[in-house]
Amino acid sequence: MLMKNNWRGYLRKNKMAYLFLLPAxxxxxxxxxxPICMAVKTSFFRDVFLSPLSxxxxxxxxxxxxxxxxxxxxxxWRSWYWTIGSVVLQFLVGFVAALVLNQQFVGRxxxxxLLIIPWVVPGTVTASIFSMLFTSTGxxxxxxxxxGLLDNFFPWLTNFGTAMPTLLLAHTWRGFPFYMxxxxxxLQGIPDELYESAKIDGASALSCFLxxxxxxxxxxxxxxxxxxxxxxxxxxxxxxxxxYGGPYYATYTQALYxxxxxxxxxxxxxxxxxxxxLVLTMLLFSLLYLRSIRKSDIE
Amino acid sequence: xxxxxxxxSMLIYIPVILILGFGIGPFLAALVTSxxxxxxxxxxxxxxESISNFSMVNYSELFTEYHFPTWFINSTIVxxxxxxxxxxxxxxxxxxxxxxKVAGRRSAxxxxxxxQMMPVAAIxxxxxxxxxxxxxxxxxxxxxxxxxxxxxxxxxxxxxxFFDSIPRELEDAxxxxxxxxxxxxxxxxxxxxxxxxxxxxxxxxxxxxxEFLFAVTFNTSDTLRTLTTGMAxxxxxxxxxxxxLSAAVVVATIPVAILFALVQKQFVHGLTKGAxxx
Numbered sequence: 001m002l003m004k005n006n007w008r009g010y011l012r013k014n015k016m017a018y019l020f021l022l023p024a025x026x027x028x029x030x031x032x033x034x035p036i037c038m039a040v041k042t043s044f045f046r047d048v049f050l051s052p053l054s055x056x057x058x059x060x061x062x063x064x065x066x067x068x069x070x071x072x073x074x075x076x077w078r079s080w081y082w083t084i085g086s087v088v089l090q091f092l093v094g095f096v097a098a099l100v101l102n103q104q105f106v107g108r109x110x111x112x113x114l115l116i117i118p119w120v121v122p123g124t125v126t127a128s129i130f131s132m133l134f135t136s137t138g139x140x141x142x143x144x145x146x147x148g149l150l151d152n153f154f155p156w157l158t159n160f161g162t163a164m165p166t167l168l169l170a171h172t173w174r175g176f177p178f179y180m181x182x183x184x185x186x187l188q189g190i191p192d193e194l195y196e197s198a199k200i201d202g203a204s205a206l207s208c209f210l211x212x213x214x215x216x217x218x219x220x221x222x223x224x225x226x227x228x229x230x231x232x233x234x235x236x237x238x239x240x241x242x243x244y245g246g247p248y249y250a251t252y253t254q255a256l257y258x259x260x261x262x263x264x265x266x267x268x269x270x271x272x273x274x275x276x277x278l279v280l281t282m283l284l285f286s287l288l289y290l291r292s293i294r295k296s297d298i299e
Numbered sequence: 300x301x302x303x304x305x306x307x308s309m310l311i312y313i314p315v316i317l318i319l320g321f322g323i324g325p326f327l328a329a330l331v332t333s334x335x336x337x338x339x340x341x342x343x344x345x346x347x348e349s350i351s352n353f354s355m356v357n358y359s360e361l362f363t364e365y366h367f368p369t370w371f372i373n374s375t376i377v378x379x380x381x382x383x384x385x386x387x388x389x390x391x392x393x394x395x396x397x398x399x400k401v402a403g404r405r406s407a408x409x410x411x412x413x414x415q416m417m418p419v420a421a422i423x424x425x426x427x428x429x430x431x432x433x434x435x436x437x438x439x440x441x442x443x444x445x446x447x448x449x450x451x452x453x454x455x456x457x458x459x460x461f462f463d464s465i466p467r468e469l470e471d472a473x474x475x476x477x478x479x480x481x482x483x484x485x486x487x488x489x490x491x492x493x494x495x496x497x498x499x500x501x502x503x504x505x506x507x508x509x510e511f512l513f514a515v516t517f518n519t520s521d522t523l524r525t526l527t528t529g530m531a532x533x534x535x536x537x538x539x540x541x542x543x544l545s546a547a548v549v550v551a552t553i554p555v556a557i558l559f560a561l562v563q564k565q566f567v568h569g570l571t572k573g574a575x576x577x
Contacts (some may be wrong), residue, residue, distance in 0.1 A: 016480050017399030022409050024392035024451050027384070031448035032414040035425035042425070056528060093321070100314045102395045111315060113563050115322040120555045124527040129325045132541045134333065139328055173325060174458055185571040213504045234418020237511040241531050255420035262424045274564040275421040 011117045033261050036279060042272035049266030062228040072250060079233055081164065082171075082253050089172040089222075094179025101180065102187045106208040112184075119177035122236035129292065130170035131157065131242050153276035170240060179224055186220035187213070219295065226289040230282055254278055303375035326552065333357050334544035343498045357546040367547065369522050370529035377514075377525060378507035384443070385503045388540070390496065392451075393458025394484060398467070415452035419512050422448065432516055442518045446510060450503040457502065457569035461495025462488065464572075498565035501558045508555055527549045 046058050066072045101112055118126065133140050134156040138182035144150040156166045194212050203211070234255045239245065245252035245260070258278055361367045392411075397405060425437075425478040426445055465488060473483045489496070496515040511527040518524060524532060530547045534542070559566065 004346065014399065015324070017395045018403075020391040020395035020399075023355050024388035024406060024455055025410060027388055027447040027451050028410055031426065031445055032417055033410070035429070039421065040426065042428075077501070093318075096314070097318045097322075097572045100318060103311050104312045105308065113560055114319065116559060116563070117326065117552070117556050118322060119503050120509075120559050121326075121509065121552045122530075123529045124509075124530045125551055126448060127543050128530055128548050130532065131363055131539075133325060133328060133341070135539075135541075154411045156493035158556040168302055168316040177322075181567055181570060185567065219491070230416045236420050237509075237527075240512070240515070241534060246365065253468045255418060259420050259423070259512075259514045268424060268428070271424050275424055278418055282416050282418055282421075283413070284412060288414075289374075290412065 008073060019184055037141055039272045039275045039279070042268055045269055047268040047272070049268065050096075058269070062269045063277075066202070066270055066273050066277070071249065071252070072254075072257060075212050075254045077250060078164075078249075079254040082168070082234045082239075082251075083229055085164075085168045086171045086175060087225055089173035090166060090228065091225055093172055093176040095180075095183050097098055097176060097180040098183035098187055108159045112180075114179045115180060116197050118173050118177065121174075122125060123174060126170055126174040127238045130166070130173070134166050138264045157243055160247055160250045167239060167242055167251055170242065171232070171235075175232070175237070177226070180226070182218065182224040186217040190216045197219035217243045219292070222292045222295075226285060226292060230285050230289065232287075233282065254281075326548075329545040330550045332542055333549050335542055341475065356365055357540075361543050361546045361550075365529070365533065365543075366522055366524065367550075370552065371524050371526050373439060373462075373523065374508060374526040374576040377439050377446065377510075378504050380443045380451060382504045383447035383456050384497065385447055386500050388451055389454035389458045389499065389503075390489075392455045394438075394462050394488070395403055396455070396459045397462035398470075410454055411452045414448060414457075417448070419449070423512060423516055426513075427472070427516060435517075437518050437520045437523050439518075439523065442510070446507045446511050447519075448505050449510065454499050454503045454505065456570045457499045458492075458495065460569055461492050461499070461565075464495075464568075466492050494562075494565050497571060498562040498569050501562050502566060502569070503557065505555050534545040 044057060044059060045055050045060075046057050097115060101115075103110060132138055135141075135144050136153040136155050140156070141150060141153045144154075145152075154162070156162045190213065195208060196217075198208050198212060236255045236259060239251050239253060240258060240259075243251045245256045254274070254279065257293070258271055258274035260265050261274055263273075319570060321554070334353055334355070334357070336352055361364065392407075396408065426448075430436055430441045430445070435444075440574065469487055469491075470483050473487050474480070478486075507525065508526070511531070514525045514528045515531065518528070526547070533544050535546055
């Protein structure tokens, strides 16, 4: 009798479990999974905005056209420049900020709060602020001229060589607080005893850092930077507003390639093929990410 | 000895000030510019000019010459409604993932993780096709619907971590006393998880407040812009008026900055314990 009751209770609980999951999963199926399936399907058809009546099946043609497109490969590698540049810079600044905030000083809570602000404001805000700072007559040029480092106003965002570094700087500003939060949490998770016993053994600050701090936060570094890569690779907002891929494609990333193929050129077939490659690249990194969270869970 | 320690403890403020300068300096530049009279810039010669020349003209022009109040209201409507939907969904889903270890749970988590990693640039093309097929372009409903793709994965993982931090014993006790699971959730678990729920809601709100690509693609009418796309349209004019743009920057920042200040602690907990765990 007891067995039967338990079983029934379990079933009822199960029904609840699935019912509770339903709304969230339905929303995601509608907004993420059905769209992905549609993109996969469209990528095998000729689908151009202006001729909606003829949409023949073309097999791998769309994929072949984008793989033959030099601009696609340029934008692919530029995406990595954008991604690795952003993540490395954001991580370094965020890590240093975390090390500083891990010390005891008056006003630490307020300063941590202020430093999160760049991460919570819209990318549009960041893009507007940095466009203003780096415009020809902007504050940065004025400062550099005043300091004697520049003779003339320099067009940071419309110069081929400096557009991407300027974007990276803006993105570093926006992204570093995430790593700061993650690293600070990791640092605070290291037991104090480890440092105390190392001090008794006469370890220097540097060897403490190398042999206690780094190994203990390795997992968090891995997880947060992989997540950073996944978020940054397809992130378009700031590029869209600050340069829109220009000048001369200097900031044209794969995400912008896909976006512009669809909404500027109107070639949905090719754009979908590009979107599928974007999704596959991200899935690859998601697998790496999943493996690293599993690993840090086991540890 | 004491003196030396004091001196040493002051040294920490050098990196603190440098990082703080990097972190809020750019925003301060916008803040100062927004209070300058029309056509003036912050200059190196006189960075504090705005204090003597304090002027609200950029703000008044922003609110009268542009559809800025409409954009602000649009952003608020979209963000609030999206947040309510995603909090409803993610609260239930997070509770389910935290409490019931049923078959298929792993697959549900996998779906959340995959959604969390989908680049908006990839799903926006089919979403645009769907939205225009239902004649929802140039509506706020379209944005409210698609924002779920961004908010639900994160909110669910955060809610789950908050539920995880509440001991099950309380619920078990109520269950043996004859409460139904739904009553338990309503009267015991939810009140305990309220701070976390609040933090998750603010995070979801912030994600919607930041959203740009959907809004710029789906809505082209000037009165249906959100704050982010409205701001972009101010910037795209032939002659950028930096003062007005700065005023828009300040107004767009204040709500999320205040909301975040309210839930900083829970937010850090939710992000570090929940959002990143599979």
